[in-house]
Amino acid sequence: MDVDGQKRTVSGGNVFLSRQHGGGMVVMYSWFFGDQNDMVLLDHESGDPVHDGNVIVAKQSCNGLTAMKFNGMTLCSWGLCVLYPLLAVAQDGDYPWGRIELKPESAEFQVKDAGNHTQLEVPRFQNPVTKLFLKSDPQQQPLRLKPGVTTWQITLPKHVQGPAVIVMQTVGPPRLSSEPLIYRPDAQGEVVLPAHGAVVHGEKLRYEPQPHKNTVGYWQNEKDWCEWKLSVPKPMSYHVYILQGCGKGHGGSRVNVIAGDRKLEFEVEDTGHFQNFRERQIGTLEFGSSKNQSIKLVPLSKAKGAVMDVRQVRLVPVKARK
Numbered sequence: 001m002d003v004d005g006q007k008r009t010v011s012g013g014n015v016f017l018s019r020q021h022g023g024g025m026v027v028m029y030s031w032f033f034g035d036q037n038d039m040v041l042l043d044h045e046s047g048d049p050v051h052d053g054n055v056i057v058a059k060q061s062c063n064g065l066t067a068m069k070f071n072g073m074t075l076c077s078w079g080l081c082v083l084y085p086l087l088a089v090a091q092d093g094d095y096p097w098g099r100i101e102l103k104p105e106s107a108e109f110q111v112k113d114a115g116n117h118t119q120l121e122v123p124r125f126q127n128p129v130t131k132l133f134l135k136s137d138p139q140q141q142p143l144r145l146k147p148g149v150t151t152w153q154i155t156l157p158k159h160v161q162g163p164a165v166i167v168m169q170t171v172g173p174p175r176l177s178s179e180p181l182i183y184r185p186d187a188q189g190e191v192v193l194p195a196h197g198a199v200v201h202g203e204k205l206r207y208e209p210q211p212h213k214n215t216v217g218y219w220q221n222e223k224d225w226c227e228w229k230l231s232v233p234k235p236m237s238y239h240v241y242i243l244q245g246c247g248k249g250h251g252g253s254r255v256n257v258i259a260g261d262r263k264l265e266f267e268v269e270d271t272g273h274f275q276n277f278r279e280r281q282i283g284t285l286e287f288g289s290s291k292n293q294s295i296k297l298v299p300l301s302k303a304k305g306a307v308m309d310v311r312q313v314r315l316v317p318v319k320a321r322k
Contacts, residue, residue: 230294264282265300
């Protein structure tokens with residue numbers, strides 16, 4: 001939809017508003033219910049209220065939110081506060097092969113001419129990928145996906161000609177990696193940091209979204225490192241668990257887990273295969289109270305061909321500090 005000359009997208013579940021940026025989209029704002037029973041628009045990074053003209057008008061009655069409007073046009077309605085997801089709007093980008101359309105749990109790559117674009121370079125998403133196939137293929141034969149550091153490459157079969165649509169099914173609403181995810185404690189106080197939310201730094205390290213991988217991998221350069229952004233509401237000590245895999249004969253690398261000025265060193269275990277993941281507790285770290293923190297995995301040494309693959313880091317509270 002066009003608002004003030006810019007493409008915007010409304011998507012559902014956790015309703016958010018996106019602003020197009022270059023060849024993709026950057027999530028800019030989030031929607032939350034305010035104290036006055038109106039919908040409040042907050043800046044996604046600062047959390048401050050945003051006054052963006054009369055972009056959306058939301059009213060709430062005693063039966064719940066009855067309607068939401070986008071520049072005067074009703075998008076959907078609710079009864080008794082039951083939310084119905086909104087579909088994403090197609091985004092025209094700077095892609096030479098076509099455009100991307102975001103759905104609630106998939107992304108569609110709409111190719112103008114498959115004969116001239118047998119390999120598509122698409123932006124990296126922050127989602128595990130469950131399926132990748134041609135929409136016209138009733139058998140849904142999987143297409144080849146090669147993840148890079150900042151972009152992914154999709155290979156089309158040579159027999160495909162003319163316009164084509166590729167469907168990439170994702171775990172959760174598709175999200176581009178332009179803006180890091182910020183993780184917070186759940187109801188039990190745990191903080192789960194999945195591979196798809198990692199911010200990677202360096203030459204080769206990347207997120208690999210394929211179902212049999214779903215990992216931070218290609219850790220061949222010991223100078224590469226990764227981090228997760230998190231918000232911890234109060235000072236807390238956490239047990240640190242890592243879900244890691246390492247090929248046979250490749251164990252023994254040393255890695256630092258860093259949170260501010262606090263460090264926790266551990267040795268990578270040989271699990272028999274890089275995608276044979278095992279979870280283990282590696283120690284305890286203390287976190288201060290901050291809305292803007294990070295936890296980093298920084299190698300100290302590489303024993304053999306690669307450091308490890310990491311599918312998840314999990315922080316389990318020891319006890320709250322007084």
